[in-house]
Amino acid sequence: MKIKNSSSIYIALEKAEEIGIKRVLTGDGADGVFGGYSFLLPRNSEYEKFNFDVYCKTWSKKKGRD
8 A cells, every 4th residue: 555645744744733733844845855856857958057946947847746
């Protein structure tokens, strides 16, 4: 059985709220933000040099991957 990361985070956050925790840092999204997924960047010579603005625009189009 495959459990998506978002499902386990949701359950943990519900429990945290239940016991009175108001803030939680998970690190979710850090791999995508810091370039951990090569499929987020187009593969052609135009993008050989890392361009943060282009990366952010590309990343924002990949919402809801989980």
